[in-house]
Amino acid sequence: MMRLEMSVSLRDCGRAYDAINDCHMLSAQLSQVSSDVWESEEMEDDEYDQLECDLEDQMNRFGVEEYEITAKRCDDIDPGFSGWDDYNRYKYGC
Numbered sequence: 223m224m225r226l227e228m229s230v231s232l233r234d235c236g237r238a239y240d241a242i243n244d245c246h247m248l249s250a251q252l253s254q255v256s257s258d259v260w261e262s263e264e265m266e267d268d269e270y271d272q273l274e275c276d277l278e279d280q281m282n283r284f285g286v287e288e289y290e291i292t293a294k295r296c297d298d299i300d301p302g303f304s305g306w307d308d309y310n311r312y313k314y315g316c
Contacts, residue, residue, distance in 0.1 A: 224270040224293050226262040228252070228277060231288035241284035248273075248280060 230238040235258050242248045242260065251273055252260040262273060274291055281289055 223264045224267055224295055225264055226252075226270055226273055226277070227259065227292045227294055228261075229259045229290050229292070230286060232258055234286045234288050237284050237286045238281065238289065241280045241286060242277075244284070245276070245280055248277060252277075 228238075238258075238260075239254070242252055242254075251262050253262075254260050262270075265273065270293065274293075277291065
């Protein structure tokens, strides 16, 4: 499972917003978390690849030049924990 995060330069925020909202599929899959950052929900790897490709195409169509797409693995553990047991003790007290 993966999550997509896209950040754009402050100069391109307006164009990126217009590009995402112009496409119903993109606007349904991405949530704006700040003026220059959008995130997706968790998705399978093949869905992630398709979303990334569609998003890049749409950004190019709208002339958004400065953006970065980051893949975040949802099953990765926070690097501050030594393992899943350590995380579970912290999170659930067990």
